[in-house]
Amino acid sequence: MRAGRPGFPGGTAVSHLTVYDWPTPDGLAGGSPHLHTASSEGYVVVGGQGRLQTLSPAGVAEHPLAAGAVLWFTPGTVHRLVNDGGLEIVVVMQNAGLPEAGDAVFTFPDEVLASPDRYAAAAALPDGDEDAVATAARRRRDLALEGYASLRAGGPAALERLYSRAGALVAAKATGWRTTWEQAVRAGVDETDRALTALGRGDAAHLHSASVHVGERQERTYRYGMCGRLRTWDVAAL
Template sequence: MTAFPGGTSVSRLAVYDDGGTPHLHTVSTEAYVVTGGTGTLLTLDTNGLRETPLAAGSTIWFTPGTIHRAVNLDDLRVLVIMSNAGLPEAGDAVMTFPTGIVADPERYRAAAHLSGDPDQAVRRRRDLALEGFEQLVAAAEAGDPKPLREFHEAAVALVRPLVAGWRDLWQSTVEAATRRTAAILDALETGDGRHLAASAVLGSPPSDPPRWGMCGRLGAHDVHHPAVLSAVSSGSVSSGSVSSGSVSSGSVSSGSVSSGPVSYGPVSSGSVGFGSVGSGSAGPVVTEGHQ
């Protein structure tokens, strides 16, 4: 298994001076670990609006359905960790455009698309999402849950056509990591530790230049296709414990690294990117964790 630990992804976020675009995730939980500066996290859910101060050392996470917006007060910088690596950039994020736009896939795609000068395009997209967000907040403060419920329903309808593809991705990453842990536990229970001889050191450089995300400029990392910095070679363990190809520092052949009953799966080097910012489809809209 070569993916980032726990089926998560990681990116470094420099929040826009005038704040980010409010949105929610339909499947994934997101975490902020603040590394510098100060700011505020605005969140809206069925419990109402909340403002959470952010400063170096703050560690906050929020579950699917939590509308959130990062506000930069002074050079706010955040390490963002997302569950379900790959799903956020596949369309898991839905921005809080007015519900009529979110309810219409074509209008949503047009509103989400970034064209022309990226700085101005990001601002236009954010301002439209803020319009919808302010409507949701006003309704919540007036004790009216209907607009938020309708937004949730529109968000679900928007992403529903993508779910089959998401499931395939999740099964090949997050679920696969869980199955591998189960296999290791089974092996250890019998006293079999051969997987320890197939260890590796992996790495992924940040995207360069940083991407234009919903909440700021992002240094994203391709956690699905890391470079292999060091790994077991075919001759360094006993016969039978490493199969299907050889591994060398920095590059890996197309096979898989395995040790006894526990397979590490395909190992590849290099990077395949993180989806396109402002894609014409409702799917790969870049979010904090992968934007």
């Protein structure tokens, strides 16, 4: 069996998100539209009201969010959280470590997406006091909304162009992602495979390795993310 601490079930990551209540240029409050290139994302709504706007090859859609709702979506789904009041979510991310390593791509205007340097500058948040970081996060969100509006108006061709830009932006990172995925996800799948094989012959020896693990908070205070202020737990395999 694998030595060390196992990761959270399924190689997932967990965070608590309070969605931005900053007004947006289109009159709604909420977060930055973006997509993930390799990871699915799930929401468990724990408070407040809101909506999830999505854009995918299936078209434009909007999904209501309220306490108790559970919703998830696959890579390539452009998503935007709208906060109608006190929206709080427990986010479960597939492939722990990949989103943090750049799996997510903002829907900036195409001329920004076409330039890795311009994209990196637009996506970065500064070190400094909270007001400066908040101002930069809001400016980043509004730039993503500008591109998002063009995407919604541009039809399938605009979405196809976004996918092409996103693939180019993350191409150089994918090799490193594979190492993370093998350690966080594949190792757990292989471990289950071994356990099922053993159980099939009546061998339950792996149960002697049973253990309990506690994930520690990774931030002292909520930090500025894509969709809101969030805190994460250290739940990676060690």
